[in-house]
Amino acid sequence: MDTLTSMKVFAAVVDTGSFAAAADRLDISRAMASKYVAHLEEHLGTRLLQRTTRKLTLTESGTSYYDRCAQILADISEAEEGAVRHTEAPHGTLRLTMPVSFGILHMGPIVSDYMKQYPDVKVDLLLNDRRVDLIEEGLDLAVRIGLMPESGLIAKKLASDRIAICGAPEYLKRHGMPGTPADLAHHNCLMYSYAATGDDWKMSGPGGTHTVKVAGSLRATNGDMIRLAALGGVGLIRQPLFLVGEDIRAGRLVEVLGEYSSGELGIYAVYPSRKHLSAKVRTFVDFVAAALALKSEW
Structure with a gap:
């Protein structure tokens, strides 16, 4: 049994006043709720709840632990909500790199239009014809031109020239x-x-x-x-x-x-991982692909 789940069950028991009510809230059995709290007490080496046939009361250790436990669970919930917001809506700083001439001649207006559409995104742009290590430089994304990028990176073809x-x-x-x-x-x-x-x-x-x-x-x-x-x-x-x-x-x-x-040269969006792709990267890649599709003169 993991400690975080045990903490959640313990907090629910205290909040609702009974194992049965906590079990209903968390959609688990009463026996399982009791096992989670027992696991937590064993893990901490102290009794958190005094159990009688009529009611549950917190011990001194339980009262102190519940206050810290409630704060930790609230912090986790806030962090999870923040992560979801970042996944659903573009937000934060997008750090990217692209070749100098291509960036100046063609990407400047596209980046500006993207920032107008997504005002909560800030852009930190590195113009460099040399290929840089995305992970080492802490970059979210690269626009690269030429042969298929090296293995280990995800590449989406935006256009060709x-x-x-x-x-x-x-x-x-x-x-x-x-x-x-x-x-x-x-x-x-x-x-x-x-x-x-x-x-x-x-x-x-x-x-x-x-x-x-x-x-x-x-x-x-x-x-x-x-x-x-x-x-x-x-x-x-x-x-x-x-x-x-x-x-x-x-x-x-x-x-x-x-x-x-x-x-022909392929024009690619390159990023370190497809898993848990942030909204700012996902929307920027789609935005650039749509904009470059209009470059019929190439």
Whole structure:
């Protein structure tokens, strides 16, 4: 028999004045109620109740214990109610991380709209292109882009985006338009440091799957930095449309090797556990998924 249940039964006996009434309140038998109190007395090594055929009275130890017992049970009840409120209604601080460029370009308005809809949630946002340890950093959630996240974490796919290889008209005028994937080896290819494929640019199309080892004069840990270099005519970049799509539509960048697919990137919400998922995490994930579904231009 666990002590907490025994405490609840003892408090109910005192509150109702009898084992029978306490048993009815707790939906257990009178014999079981008596066993719980006897267990508690044995555990404490003292008698809590004086039992006669006509009534029950508290001993001195029982009176002292009941006062503390009632307070403990009230504190537990309050804590449980608070936990339920946090589960049912978004509340508290949501600590999350996401890539810098994606966060600034696309998640800023979404986060703002979420906070307006759920004013009891505060957001603590870490913008970082480097993958951080959610548990070690005490984070509730990450928005990650790329391959499926590592095992041990729960991942929900929010959206996907196509990758494009592109460069500025100025650069292509000087160096020519690559006609095949192999031609990329002769171009100045600007590198994103955290790319999962490293210096290998992979694509599929005519002739099957192609992997080209590329090199260039710039490597950076932020996609916007190499995008700006590409806009300046420095070289070619391989980036998702959420970063370069507007530039391609406006003619500031030109997609090359369009007949080849450079693949897709998954956009994921990642969190440590599916069990007892808090309302703030659950509602934020659903809110972002709905918002990103409207990004048809990707």
